[in-house]
Amino acid sequence: MNPKNLLILGTRKGLVTYQKSDGKWKLRDTSFLGIPVSLTHVDSRNGTWWACLDHGHWGQKLHKSQDQGKTWQEVGAPKYDEGMEVKEGEAAAVRYLWAFAEGGPDKSDTIYIGTEPGGLFKSHDGGNSFTLVESLWNHPSRSDHWFGGGRDYPGIHSILVDPRDSDHIYVGISVAGVFETHDGGSSWEVKNKGLRADFLPDPQAEVGHDPHLLVASPSNPDVLWQQNHCGIFRTTNGGNSWQDLTQADGPARFGFAIAVAENNPDRAWVVPAISDEIRVAVDNALCVCRTDDGGKTWKDLRSGLPQSDCYDIVFRHALDVDGDNLSFGTTTGNLYLSDNGGDHWDCLNSNLPMVYSVAFA
Amino acid sequence: MPRVNFTYALKRFYPKLESVDIVAGTVAEVLISLDQQFPGIRDYLVDDQGRLRQHVNIFIGDKLIKDKKHLTDQVSDSDQLFIMQALSGG
Numbered sequence: 001m002n003p004k005n006l007l008i009l010g011t012r013k014g015l016v017t018y019q020k021s022d023g024k025w026k027l028r029d030t031s032f033l034g035i036p037v038s039l040t041h042v043d044s045r046n047g048t049w050w051a052c053l054d055h056g057h058w059g060q061k062l063h064k065s066q067d068q069g070k071t072w073q074e075v076g077a078p079k080y081d082e083g084m085e086v087k088e089g090e091a092a093a094v095r096y097l098w099a100f101a102e103g104g105p106d107k108s109d110t111i112y113i114g115t116e117p118g119g120l121f122k123s124h125d126g127g128n129s130f131t132l133v134e135s136l137w138n139h140p141s142r143s144d145h146w147f148g149g150g151r152d153y154p155g156i157h158s159i160l161v162d163p164r165d166s167d168h169i170y171v172g173i174s175v176a177g178v179f180e181t182h183d184g185g186s187s188w189e190v191k192n193k194g195l196r197a198d199f200l201p202d203p204q205a206e207v208g209h210d211p212h213l214l215v216a217s218p219s220n221p222d223v224l225w226q227q228n229h230c231g232i233f234r235t236t237n238g239g240n241s242w243q244d245l246t247q248a249d250g251p252a253r254f255g256f257a258i259a260v261a262e263n264n265p266d267r268a269w270v271v272p273a274i275s276d277e278i279r280v281a282v283d284n285a286l287c288v289c290r291t292d293d294g295g296k297t298w299k300d301l302r303s304g305l306p307q308s309d310c311y312d313i314v315f316r317h318a319l320d321v322d323g324d325n326l327s328f329g330t331t332t333g334n335l336y337l338s339d340n341g342g343d344h345w346d347c348l349n350s351n352l353p354m355v356y357s358v359a360f361a
Numbered sequence: 362m363p364r365v366n367f368t369y370a371l372k373r374f375y376p377k378l379e380s381v382d383i384v385a386g387t388v389a390e391v392l393i394s395l396d397q398q399f400p401g402i403r404d405y406l407v408d409d410q411g412r413l414r415q416h417v418n419i420f421i422g423d424k425l426i427k428d429k430k431h432l433t434d435q436v437s438d439s440d441q442l443f444i445m446q447a448l449s450g451g
Binding site: 082 | 370374401404405406408409410411412414416417446447
């Protein structure tokens with residue numbers, strides 16, 4: 001497959017598109033200038049570009065483009081029905097669009113969106129309308145065991161549709177954990193066995209875990225990785241049990257983003273940060289950690305990245321991989337690219353707004 | 362009919378937006394009627410539950426509306442409404 005030659009960034013000040021031509025990446029244009037873009041998605045089924053906007057004043061909006069981001073059309077964003085409550089006395093309203101997934105090759109008009117405060121929404125008509133997946137919203141664990149993490153309310157930031165079976169879906173929720181359905185969302189099972197929640201009285205609690213991002217191996221969808229608040233975990237049996245792969249004596253511990261190689265379920269990347277109350281690059285030096293052996297060992301990749309005076313961290317959706325190409329954007333507006341699996345990095349821009357998401361297209 | 366005026370900021374999303382006269386008895390009815398003329402604009406002003414968004418202000422004359430939750434403030438034919446955005450951000 002040819003390498004993708006577009007790079008789409010969701011930033012605090014708009015959607016920024018880079019294009020590779022004549023071997024060089026160049027900034028092509030900016031859409032929604034001045035408006036925070038929380039997430040983008042390019043639908044592999046029809047080429048539609050999607051942008052999730054986080055207006056400060058006007059709420060959460062959804063836009064789509066049929067011409068690779070040159071023009072955009074607003075469509076109705078997911079909404080909670082009038083009268084719904086997150087919990088007793090607290091009205092439910094979409095506060096953030098945090099995950100976007102297409103519904104599988106056999107369901108060409110199905111789209112999923114994950115939101116804060118914890119609702120999964122599904123569209124059957126290509127995004128023209130969305131309905132809440134009530135089975136997950138009504139899961140008995142939600143009222144007492146889902147919490148706000150980095151955001152005030154629980155949020156669905158990861159939606160993984162199995163490429164072999166579009167009724168088989170995982171979602172990752174901060175803070176609740178991993179949930180799985182085999183019936184297209186009619187019923188959900190908790191998949192947190194083996195995770196550790198150091199911030200709970202019972203770190204092995206069934207629900208209440210904090211996966212920061214959940215990704216699946218494209219070449220073996222039974223292998224899932226997650227960068228968790230409390231470490232790095234992997235399952236090789238579809239979430240039945242998770243193994244802790246946190247580096248014992250290195251930086252690969254806390255972080256938000258994680259990516260897995262398209263053709264190798266044992267190869268993954270994370271971008272470490274100092275946990276909790278500090279949240280800057282470890283030792284003020286930026287590094288990407290890669291494992292090539294399923295998390296048994298981790299290698300620091302630092303070539304081309306700043307090794308002093310650095311405060312950058314990388315948000316959960318701001319790292320992407322395409323073959324040997326990787327890119328990530330940072331909280332302080334740096335954009336890095338590697339064309340050799342992370343062994344060396346080049347800085348494409350150090351003057352961007354805060355970067356929320358990065359995606360090759 | 363009460364006349365409704367808008368912050369210039371909304372013209373970015375509704376380029377044809379101009380001051381309009383609306384037949385309505387309450388602020389809530391004003392927004393429903395506006396949404397028929399400018400589809401989707403109500404969602405810019407209120408949240409999923411119909412509450413005025415935190416950084417949106419609606420004035421009747423020079424007075425802020427009192428009921429930001431249900432928008433029951435009465436409007437009369439001679440009223441001028443102003444839909445404004447709060448100053449915030451960075």
